[in-house]
Structure formats: C-alpha cells, structure tokens
Amino acid sequence: MSDPNPDPRAKADAYRNGEADPPADVQPQSRPGRRSPEQWSDLISQRIEEAMRDGHFDNLRGKGKPLNPAPDPHIPPDMQMANSLLKNNELVPAWISDRNAVLAAVEAMQGKIRRAAADYSVALRSAETAAAREQVETRWQAHLSTLREEVRALNRRIELQNFKQPVSFLEIYKVRLEDEVKRGMGER
Numbered sequence: 786m787s788d789p790n791p792d793p794r795a796k797a798d799a800y801r802n803g804e805a806d807p808p809a810d811v812q813p814q815s816r817p818g819r820r821s822p823e824q825w826s827d828l829i830s831q832r833i834e835e836a837m838r839d840g841h842f843d844n845l846r847g848k849g850k851p852l853n854p855a856p857d858p859h860i861p862p863d864m865q866m867a868n869s870l871l872k873n874n875e876l877v878p879a880w881i882s883d884r885n886a887v888l889a890a891v892e893a894m895q896g897k898i899r900r901a902a903a904d905y906s907v908a909l910r911s912a913e914t915a916a917a918r919e920q921v922e923t924r925w926q927a928h929l930s931t932l933r934e935e936v937r938a939l940n941r942r943i944e945l946q947n948f949k950q951p952v953s954f955l956e957i958y959k960v961r962l963e964d965e966v967k968r969g970m971g972e973r
Contacts, residue, residue, distance in 0.1 A: 887942055891943070933962060
C-alpha cells in the first residue's frame with residue numbers, strides 16, 4: 786500500500802534510483818533537467834492552470850484585494866514603521882500637513898495680491914482728477930506696505946517649511962510681491 790502523501794525527498798530519491806514511475810508529463814527518454822526554457826514555461830503554465838481548475842487559489846488570504854507593495858526603498862527603515870502606522874490610521878506625517886497649510890497660505894496670498902493690484906488698476910483708471918489719482922496712489926502705497934509685511938512673514942514660514950521637508954524637490958518657492966502685482970494688473 787502506498788502512502789498518499791509521501792515525503793517529497795523520499796519520492797525524489799525513489800525516482801532517481803528507478804524505484805518509481807516517472808510523472809506522466811515527463812518523457813521516458815528525457816530527464817527533467819534537460820528541458821528547454823520553453824518546455825519549462827509550458828510546464829509551469831500547465832501546472833498553474835491545473836491548480837486554478839482544481840480550486841487551489843480560491844481561498845487565498847486577501848483574494849480580490851490589491852497587494853501591499855514592498856517597503857519603499859527610499860524611506861529609511863526606522864521611518865517605515867512610523868509611516869505604515871500613520872497610513873493605516875489614515876493620518877499623514879506632520880511635515881505633509883504643514884506643507885499643505887503653507888501651500889494654501891501661498892495660494893491665498895497670491896490671490897489677495899492679484900485682487901488688490903487689479904482693484905488699484907481699475908481705481909487708478911477711473912480717477913478723473915489729479916487729486917483723486919494721488920489719493921488712489923497714496924492708499925495703494927499704504928496697502929503695498931502692509932502686503933510687503935505679510936509676504937515677508939509668509940516667506941519666513943516657507944523657509945522654515947522647506948527646512949522640515951525630507952526631500953529637496955518638494956521645495957516651496959517664495960512669494961514675490963512684484964511678480965504677483967504685475968500678474969494682478971495684467972489680468973484685466
């Protein structure tokens with residue numbers, strides 16, 4: 786009586802010693818080591834298809850779900866566990882949330898400067914007298930002074946954020962007041 790699940794090593798030894806019949810898919814004249822790469826590929830494909838037909842892949846853990854990729858080689862090993870904990874709890878590292886806040890502040894400041902410049906341009910064109918133009922210009926210079934201070938504070942915040950970021954290609958560019966004013970005046 787033969788064992789239904791013989792030890793694979795014992796089975797291989799029996800085959801090598803000629804005590805067992807070769808598998809049905811092996812030709813009697815050719816040994817398994819003499820197959821061409823195409824024959825091996827065909828054999829592997831055949832075995833996988835047979836296993837699929839027999840249902841060997843039906844109850845695999847995580848079936849139907851995306852595979853978890855290997856750890857990112859660009860992240861230091863001591864940070865991988867921390868990042869996976871954050872990700873599993875749907876959180877982001879502090880520097881990312883800080884970066885998003887700075888980017889939102891940059892966008893808001895750019896919009897504020899452009900709107901102010903566009904309003905100044907319209908007010909200057911609509912001023913009918915020299916005194917009215919001078920008054921518009923005075924208010925604009927005072928507003929520019931306030932905007933300069935706000936931009937200086939924002940640019941300092943950008944510098945600090947750029948120092949916190951682990952990669953340099955995520956650098957946030959500073960706001961240039963003159964460039965934003967030009968864009969605002971040209972938007973009409």
